Amino acid sequence: MFSLQGDRVLVVGGTSGIGLGAAQAMKAAGAAVTVASRSAEKVAAAAASAGVEGVVLDAGNDGAVEAFFASRAPWNHVVVSVTAAHKGRIREMAMDDAMASMNQKFWSAFRIARSGKFAPDGSLIFVSGQVGKRPRIDAILQGAINAGLEGLARGLALDLSPLRVNVVSPGPVDTPQLATLSAAQREALESAIERLPVRRIGAPADIGEAIVFLACNRFMTGATLRVDGGSTVA
Numbered sequence: 071m072f073s074l075q076g077d078r079v080l081v082v083g084g085t086s087g088i089g090l091g092a093a094q095a096m097k098a099a100g101a102a103v104t105v106a107s108r109s110a111e112k113v114a115a116a117a118a119s120a121g122v123e124g125v126v127l128d129a130g131n132d133g134a135v136e137a138f139f140a141s142r143a144p145w146n147h148v149v150v151s152v153t154a155a156h157k158g159r160i161r162e163m164a165m166d167d168a169m170a171s172m173n174q175k176f177w178s179a180f181r182i183a184r185s186g187k188f189a190p191d192g193s194l195i196f197v198s199g200q201v202g203k204r205p206r207i208d209a210i211l212q213g214a215i216n217a218g219l220e221g222l223a224r225g226l227a228l229d230l231s232p233l234r235v236n237v238v239s240p241g242p243v244d245t246p247q248l249a250t251l252s253a254a255q256r257e258a259l260e261s262a263i264e265r266l267p268v269r270r271i272g273a274p275a276d277i278g279e280a281i282v283f284l285a286c287n288r289f290m291t292g293a294t295l296r297v298d299g300g301s302t303v304a
């Protein structure tokens with residue numbers, strides 16, 4: 071039912087966390103997978119561990135993204151799972167950091183949609199996040215970026231049709247991002263997980279399975295699939 075046999079899949083931000091989980095799930099479904107990110111070490115480690123192709127690519131750079139897609143055959147599916155580095159309350163965030171976060175997560179998705187080469191029956195999948203639907207005061211820009219990605223995907227489903235464009239919105243997932251949390255943020259996360267209807271943190275594989283579904287289901291486009299352990303109803 072969920073076969074990607076013969077498909078070429080690119081996962082930008084595929085060298086860690088949710089992106090790596092997506093790459094592993096896509097490979098298990100039969101796809102030939104390429105993972106891409108900025109760090110050559112992360113690319114080499116992820117490519118070796120997942121048994122996929124690895125490419126160094128900074129999705130925050132217009133010219134690099136354009137040159138990458140121009141040099142490659144069209145992709146059946148492209149997943150964008152790039153982090154935004156800076157989180158925090160609005161008065162604590164420098165404008166340069168805010169702009170960098172927007173460039174890293176929102177504009178990366180936009181420029182990949184703009185320059186990407188896709189098979190006509192292919193799909194483009196963004197990763198947003200629960201704070202796009204349910205804001206948290208220490209992640210308000212992240213929430214706006216996520217909500218923006220979900221709106222962008224709805225518009226792209228029209229503009230790039232018949233390419234399908236969808237979003238997966240995860241709840242808390244156990245990835246290397248957790249190591250960047252302060253003690254207070256970690257405590258808040260633990261209490262949020264206790265309140266989750268599913269009573270556990272998500273795994274990258276939970277999100278990877280949903281991404282395979284979005285790639286395979288030919289009637290899904292312009293949609294946001296919430297795979298959040300019930301975060302938005304808790």
Ligand SMILES: NC(=O)c1ccc[n+]([C@@H]2O[C@H](COP(=O)([O-])OP(=O)(O)OC[C@H]3O[C@@H](n4cnc5c(N)ncnc54)[C@H](OP(=O)(O)O)[C@@H]3O)[C@@H](O)[C@H]2O)c1
Pocket residue numbers: 082083084085086087088089106107108109110112113127128129130151152153154174175178197198199200239240241242243244245246247248
């Ligand atoms: N973990 C969660 O609880 C959670 C919840 C909801 C939503 N999300 C979202 O899920 C996405 C993935 O998060 P994660 O937790 O999996 O983070 P992660 O483990 O830190 O992975 C982030 C990936 O993005 C890559 N990356 C960052 N900037 C890049 C750039 N400019 N160009 C190319 N690649 C870039 C990183 O590799 P390099 O450093 O090598 O570039 C890495 O492969 C993010 O958008 C995050 O907001 C996460």
